[in-house]
Amino acid sequence: MTAPDIDTKGGGVTVIDEKSPSPVTDSPPSSVTAIVEQTPKRTWRSHIWDTFDKPREERRFLFKFDAIVMTFASLGFFIKILDQFNINSAFVSGMKEDLQLNGNELNYMTSMYTAGYIIGEIPRSGLPFGSRLARxxxxxxxxILLIKCTNANQLYALRFxxxxxxxxxxxxxxxxxGSWYRKDELAKRACIFHxxxxxxxxxxxxxxxxTYNLEGVHGYHGWQWxxxxxxxxxxxxxFLGYFFLPDVPEITKAWYLTGDDIALARKRMELEGRANRQPYTVAKLKKIFxxxxxxLLTLVYVLFSNGNGYGGQPAFALWLKTLGYGIFEINTYPTIQYGITxxxxxxxxxxxxxxxxxxxxQPIIxxxxxNIIFNVSLAVWDINVGWKWACYCLGLLxxxxxxxxxxxxxxxxxEDNEERALVVAFMSTFAQVVQTWLPLIIWQTVDAPRYRKGFISSIFIAVLMMACxxxxxxxxxxxDAKKQKNAATV
Known part of the structure; x- marks a missing residue:
């Protein structure tokens, strides 16, 4: 692609590229005219949704991209977490008793899942999105093979x-x-996805x-259903996600994006200072590490990940179970905390x-x-029942x-795509590494429902997370100050 002409009249940037063919269709060269604000102007409407104050061409692009990519990214994560959390729901709804899981088997199932996650994460983080989504x-x-398990060892293997x-x-x-959205757009999309x-x-x-009502239908327990x-x-x-999620703007061949869309996407990332892909070299790796x-970004994510969520334990549900609540209540009442989350x-x-x-x-602080307030209260344990309900309901925010x-x-x-990719992979991977062993120490199932070690540890983790x-x-x-100084001297 030849370098685009840039017109900065009117406070915007006009990208005009008359020679580059569409990377999607390989069609003959066509004119590309898109307006991208160098610094998007903000009015009160931007606090509702960031596209409202953007130029028309950019709004159209973002509407299409949001509608397709955010939908299927979110649906993909939905089924991932559904797979992950259903083991907890099944455990408190009959699987524990049916398979005689009377020790820390739930901890070990969680750790085996995490071990598999760690082994596959960084080596596969560079796969094309089609390869990732096929998995x-x-x-x-x-x-579905979990329904055939008759003992803990089989569960461990499948969870791995x-x-x-x-x-x-x-x-x-x-x-x-992070490869498609600008600073004023990114956190909202990342949080919607999450x-x-x-x-x-x-x-x-x-x-x-x-599904508990399906107990015995065709010979299966409710938790198997x-x-x-x-x-x-x-x-x-x-299957649908396989066909709809694109790769990064510089190499995408997504069928629903036009050449104009891709040119606009690339220009947006250029204005954001988002670097394109470069080969990994020894010098680059030395610089990154x-x-x-x-x-520090990995550390703060490790602290976040291991200071929230009770170490993967269904703490709220197990507390309700000790109070004598039935299967319906111990599965539905804890959903309050996820709604608040x-x-x-x-x-x-x-x-x-x-x-x-x-x-x-600011949100981290x-x-x-x-977290400190809620975990101090739960560590004390003998507190007002209403406040304990509040601590559990708000405890996952x-x-x-x-x-x-x-x-x-x-x-x-x-400014470094390879650093950005490695940092994202390290953040997720090392959070999982710690989750492999830490819950076995401080969130043991046999300690339920008090989890004194877990609640106390979470207080210190929260302090460290804020400090980091x-x-x-x-x-x-x-x-940023150094970057501005260097730019001023050029």
Whole structure:
């Protein structure tokens, strides 16, 4: 592609490329005219949705891209989390008793899933999106095989391979979002994507409550029907996602994007300072691994990931079970916490992009303070029952920080595509590495429902997460100041 002519009249940038053929259709050269704001102007409408104040051509592109990509990315994550959470729903709904899982087997199932996830994550993070998405079919099929398990060892093996199949989807999609969206757009989309997983966690509870009524139908237990229906839901989404999710703008061949769309997408990333792909070299790797960015961004994500979610344990449901609630209640009442998590995930995304003007540290501090309050209360345990309900219902609001953390990483590493890809992969992978062993120590199922070690540990993790976020903020400001100084001297 020849370098585009740029007209900066009127405060915008006009991209005119009369020679480049469409990379999608290989059609004859056509004129490409798209207006992209160097610094998008903001009015009150941008706080509702960021496209409202953008030029018409850009609004059209974003509407189409959002409608297709965000839909299928979110549906893909929905089925991933549905697969992941259904093991917890099944465990508290008869699987524990039917398979005599009376020890820490749920911990081990979680750890085996995580081990498979870790092994598959970084080596497969560079796969084309078609290859990644084809594996959605694999994990959907493996899920239905759980109904044939008769002992814990069989469950461990299947959970390992399900984790292996799912490993590259989440970091891959987060990398994809960071390759198409600008700073004022990114956190909202990343949080919408992540919120689909919280919706899946809610749906898992409702689905288990419904399928429990199928107990004995065709000889299957209610919890086995959960995995059957899970697969029926997952397979169509997996097949459709295969055809709709694109790759990065510089190489995409998505059938629904025109040459004008791709030219606009590339220009948007150019204005954002988002670097294109380059080969990995020894010098590049030395630069990446000698920087604070890969280590501190990974650390803050490890702390976030292991300080929220009770180590993968269905803590709320197990507490309700000790109080004598039935299967319907222990599957549906905990969905309240996931509904609240969805709300806070979206609040984090909207305020981070809008109110805080791209600030990512503020939601992290808010969630850290909330985690301290709730975990101190649950560690004390003998507290007012109403407040305990509140602590459980609000206790997962910090789960919504995932999209914020990835958006921050994309922006901090925007000038080096390979660093950005590695940082995203390291963040997800090392969070999973810690999740492999830490719950076995502090979130043991046999400690339910009090989990004293887990609640106390989460207090310290929250403090460390906030401290790490403030260090990253300071270093990021220094990095931006140095960049501006260098630009001024050129």
């Amino acid at each position: 959605q079919v694999t994990w959907s099929v493996l899920t 391979f399900i984790g292996l199949a799912e490993s590259s989807f989440y970091p891959g999609i987060q990398y994809l979002l 919120a689909s997983g919280n919706i899946a966690a809610m749906f898992s509870g409702y689905l288990m409550a419904a 959960l995995f059957i229906i899970n697969t029926v839901i997952s397979l169509p989404i997996a 000698s920087s604070w960015r890969i280590w 969805v709300a806070f995930t979206l609040i984090f995304g909207w305020t981070s992009d809008g109110l805080f003007k791209g600030g990512r540290w 808010f969630a850290g303070i909330a 910090g789960v919504g920080l995932s999209g914020i953390a990835f958006a921050w990483a994309h922006e901090i590493c925007t 976020a403030m260090v990253i903020r300071h270093l990021h400001k220094q990095q």
